[in-house]
Amino acid sequence: MREVDAHVAEATALVSTLAPVTLPLREAFGTVAASDQEAQVPSPPFDNSAMDGYAVRAAEVVGATAAHPVRLPVAGESAAGAAPATLPPASAWRIMTGAPVPVGADAIVPVEHTDGALDTVSVLAASESGRHVRRAGEDALPGDVVLSRGEVLTATRIAALAAVGVAQVPTVSAPRVAVLATGDELVDAGARLGPGQIHDSNAVLLEGLVREAGAVPVLLERVGDRPEQLLERLSGVDADLIVTTGGVSVGAYDVVKAALADRGVEFSAVAMQPGKPQGLGRFEGTPIACLPGNPVSVLVSFAVIVAPMIRRLRGLDTADAGETAVAASGWRTPQGRRQFMPVRFVSRGTVAPATAGGSGSHLIASLARAQALADVAAGVDQVEPGATVRIVRWDG
Numbered sequence: 435m436r437e438v439d440a441h442v443a444e445a446t447a448l449v450s451t452l453a454p455v456t457l458p459l460r461e462a463f464g465t466v467a468a469s470d471q472e473a474q475v476p477s478p479p480f481d482n483s484a485m486d487g488y489a490v491r492a493a494e495v496v497g498a499t500a501a502h503p504v505r506l507p508v509a510g511e512s513a514a515g516a517a518p519a520t521l522p523p524a525s526a527w528r529i530m531t532g533a534p535v536p537v538g539a540d541a542i543v544p545v546e547h548t549d550g551a552l553d554t555v556s557v558l559a560a561s562e563s564g565r566h567v568r569r570a571g572e573d574a575l576p577g578d579v580v581l582s583r584g585e586v587l588t589a590t591r592i593a594a595l596a597a598v599g600v601a602q603v604p605t606v607s608a609p610r611v612a613v614l615a616t617g618d619e620l621v622d623a624g625a626r627l628g629p630g631q632i633h634d635s636n637a638v639l640l641e642g643l644v645r646e647a648g649a650v651p652v653l654l655e656r657v658g659d660r661p662e663q664l665l666e667r668l669s670g671v672d673a674d675l676i677v678t679t680g681g682v683s684v685g686a687y688d689v690v691k692a693a694l695a696d697r698g699v700e701f702s703a704v705a706m707q708p709g710k711p712q713g714l715g716r717f718e719g720t721p722i723a724c725l726p727g728n729p730v731s732v733l734v735s736f737a738v739i740v741a742p743m744i745r746r747l748r749g750l751d752t753a754d755a756g757e758t759a760v761a762a763s764g765w766r767t768p769q770g771r772r773q774f775m776p777v778r779f780v781s782r783g784t785v786a787p788a789t790a791g792g793s794g795s796h797l798i799a800s801l802a803r804a805q806a807l808a809d810v811a812a813g814v815d816q817v818e819p820g821a822t823v824r825i826v827r828w829d830g
């Protein structure tokens with residue numbers, strides 16, 4: 435049997451990071467930055483008021499109290515969006531939040547600390563230089579790196595770029611991942627089950643997992659156990675990666691294996707449970723991963739093998755996050771195969787098996803509770819309560 439790490443290394447070697455494209459910010463959500471991005475303008479771009487109130491010279495309101503207000507003529511007013519003004523000596527300037535601080539002013543007195551008058555204002559509290567002034571560049575200066583290469587463009591990062599004057603960004607777009615389920619026994623969700631039939635849950639599982647991993651699913655119409663039909667379905671597919679499920683084992687009707695074994699896909703047994711039978715290679719030049727049909731095996735194979743391929747396509751680091759958790763309850767593990775047990779978090783940092791009946795690879799309904807996988811080494815045959823386990827996730 436092939437070691438898991440060797441198989442994953444072969445899988446990731448099949449793909450390379452997609453060529454960068456430059457996208458306007460609004461189209462860049464979820465893509466990965468292909469280069470560092472620097473601020474083009476300072477943030478804030480100019481000194482501005484943090485409060486609705488009056489811009490003053492702090493030195494001119496020294497000692498102001500409610501009992502002994504300092505009275506200053508109001509020389510003008512500025513709302514957000516106004517051009518910068520100049521504060522004449524011995525006066526105040528009515529100002530709104532976000533408006534430029536007038537030249538000469540060095541403090542803002544909030545309106546609550548005044549009588550709010552429009553002609554001559556009574557200042558009821560002293561202020562100090564710099565109070566309630568948001569300084570130009572205190573957040574970022576031109577040339578500061580706001581986004582680093584390899585970072586995902588999240589809402590906050592896109593907002594930061596917008597603020598510092600970056601309108602478009604070179605990014606690696608979401609890869610297109612084609613998904614194909616196989617099997618004569620499959621019918622769509624909602625269809626009445628005939629004898630021997632089951633609902634196709636792998637196609638929707640993979641479609642969602644691909645999305646959660648930051649890629650775009652391309653759902654191909656399911657095929658039965660006929661190799662010619664499968665070849666026809668895959669021929670000419672426009673995708674960066676193809677993922678199939680089912681038909682890779684040693685059964686008499688293992689359609690994927692029958693169709694692809696002598697067409698550039700290598701089938702092997704990987705020392706993992708579940709997910710032992712696997713295929714990897716290229717179909718018409720496109721990287722392809724052929725996963726087994728059991729639904730839990732699909733989830734595990736995706737998390738362990740396909741998710742790192744998608745990460746590489748996206749230009750993300752494929753290294754493991756190194757997350758661990760403590761087992762709240764124990765479970766048995768198979769001999770000689772590294773186990774990936776679907777687990778749920780019972781509390782922060784503590785996990786228990788998500789599937790009631792152990793690690794059976796058909797327990798799809800129990801997967802609704804799974805939040806991660808616990809990775810248990812091949813040499814371990816029992817996870818004891820309180821043991822530390824490595825955690826594998828499947829999202830991007």
Ligand SMILES: Nc1nc2c(c(=O)[nH]1)N[C@H]1C(S)=C(S)[C@@H](COP(=O)(O)OP(=O)(O)OC[C@H]3O[C@@H](n4cnc5c(N)ncnc54)[C@H](O)[C@@H]3O)O[C@H]1N2
Pocket residue numbers: 615616617619620632633634635636637679680681682683684685688708709710711725726727728729731795
């Ligand atoms: N004699 C042996 N039999 C099996 C072995 C073995 O080593 N020797 N390995 C077992 C293991 S482990 C796995 S995993 C499966 C893999 O089988 P296949 O990849 O060929 O998958 P199928 O036979 O097509 O399906 C397996 C199972 O999953 C169900 N299935 C398939 N597609 C879907 C779908 N889209 N949605 C829901 N469920 C699906 C299918 O009905 C089967 O029950 O082989 C073992 N056998």
Ligand code: MOO
Pocket residue numbers: 706707708709710711726728731795
């Ligand atoms: O390897 Mo199979 O995926 O155990 O059920």
